[in-house]
Amino acid sequence: MRIVVDTGNHIAAKAVQMARVDVVAAYPITPQTTIVERIAEYVEKGEFHGDYICVESEHSAMSACIGASAVGARTFTATSSHGLLLMHEMLHWAALARLPIVMANVNRAIGPGWNIWSDQNDSISQRDTGWIQFYCSSNQEIFDTIIQAFKLGEHEKVQLPVMVNYDGFILSHTSLPVKIPEQEEIDEFLPKRKIKWKLDINNPITHGNIIMPNDYPKIRRAMQEAHENAHGIIKEISREWEERFGIYHGELLELYKCDDVDYVLLSMGALGAESKVAVDEMRKKGRKIGLARVRVLRPFPKKEVIELARHSDLIVIDRNISVGMEGALFTEIKASLYGEVDAKVYGYIAGLGGKDVTFKDISKMCERVMDGKYGGYMIFDVEG
Amino acid sequence: MAIKDLPKEEYVLPGSAACPGCPATIALRTVLKALGKRTILVIPAWWTAVIQSWYPHTSFKVPILNIAFEAAAAAASGVSSGLKVLGEKDINVVVWAGDGGTYDIGIQALSGALERNTDFIYICYNNQIYSNTGIQRSGATPYAAWTTTTVGGKREFNKDMGAIVMAHRIPYVATACISYPEDLYKKVMKAKEIRGPKYIEILTPCPPGWRFSMDKTVEVGRLAVETGAWPLYEYENGKMSFNGFSKLILEGKVKRKPIEEWLKMQGRFRNLFKPKRDEERIRRIEEFIERMWEDFRSKV
Structure with a gap:
């Protein structure tokens, strides 16, 4: 464990690196930009094991995340405000496809007029997409929650995407001390992703074709059950984090x-x-x-x-x-x-x-x- | 190579919800024979999203990711990237999209995927209309064609999607037509061996959409090529080359058949001939095609 003093966005990028993310697909938007810049630096220096897809929009960022996650990759994106709104359709898609994508959303107000400062209307507008939503109050919590989000989303009883929200500028651009565990400790807490379903040439399934009214309610109910399961698993994960690292941010509250x-x-x-x-x-x-x-x-x-x-x-x-x-x-x-x-x-x-x-x-x-x-x-x- | 020499393995299985004689299944059958088992299809919202059969059944023997209308090329970037990081090699990542999803709503994602050098094959199945929602105009619908949203005939000409794609300077671009399956097969086989983005566009006459009898599908496709309304070409290493009948047209070895022969076969162009011949619009179509060929000659 070592202490690093850095901004919320750089700390988020650190968490992505240490979670051994396979694919990042993201598009820059203020005040999220320094996350993707830092990830790009990791890639350039050979300090990132995965692939970073520089997409041409947030809609494509989420679409690419869905594609990557559907072949079994651990997948991350980050956005803010209008970027999150542009993703809206694909947020539903990711959740209904039960893909454990993790996203950092840097909360920012919506225009017009253009306002780049903190406001939760962006993520509140996505409440009904089926994503799990966290809200952080410190850079330490940003780091810990991103790592925890992969474990939670990938849990066999959850299998849902997770959005980790934090305030634009107030946290994204403010340096605070953060305790960072060793890589081996993170690896022990967060093993490789276990796959529930994937696109596999040896077991060819068709995902997302037409589903009739008799079957559709079942997939909605399964999502609701997954959220109910997540309720308990969030508590377990918070306690496990506390036992391992001595840091506790509460559970759901x-x-x-x-x-x-x-x-x-x-x-x-x-x-x-x-x-x-x-x-x-x-x-x-x-x-x-x-x-x-x-x-x-x-x-x-x-x-x-x-x-x-x-x-x-x-x-x-x-x-x-x-x-x-x-x-x-x-x-x-x-x-x-x-x-x-x-x-x-x-x-x-x-x-x-x-x-x-x-x-x-x-x-x-x-x-x-x-x-x-x-x-x-x-x-x-x-x-x- | 003759049709009888195509691989016997079928990847389009019985139980599809397509109409009998649907050119989409004909094209997909040929394409998948060329691609083989090591293939993942990404399919946006369009006709092929409907004909896969209903959950929990499928009529396809390769894995399929269905995705939103405008998102196919971006999702394919993700699939390709994920496979690369996970060390899964030699899998064909293939988008199978319609002309609406390619020319119009999906053009941004396509352009992005081409520009960032995604290793995939993007196949545009061009029937020149939004057919999944009925018969509405798309950016690929030709001038003067009737659709339910261009009741008096379309007032604009179609885009040159091939030129748009070639402007991305990708390794391989090809056009094909359902009426020439061997040519289509060869082009898919070639694309399979090339790394980076590949784009193939297949012209597929749609009997209900173009208003002709379903036993004429192949004939309407052939006439599109023989009248020069649809060119068959390849673009490799920055150079265009033409195939089959299109090569003969380009080199001036045959004269294009009169465009009227193709137009008259299709009820969607009836406005041009009834109640009386519309000389002005027929002339504009003829000029458009002639200009296209002059342009091709200047490029080759």
């Missing part, structure tokens, strides 16, 4: 000071890291509040959220908006509680398009709720 509290704050990504600082500040003032950082949006940690709500009311801050409704996390949390527990849930939206959200802003939002002055759902940056 990262719980921070959630015992004996009246309120639990929920958020995702770098906002989750900032929320820790806010919780510490509020606790100094005697507020009984903890944090549940949502690491995994799909499969959704429904059971865990219900447990939290049995003992406390919930405050949700979304860095995304499902226009015409509300923040996605807010909706999902309320839906999880329906008919299970009668807790109050308060929601805010903050930080869209990279608008800075400080721990003071977060404390302000929470204190309003705790002081009985919630005043209704709002986009904090505009109305707060």
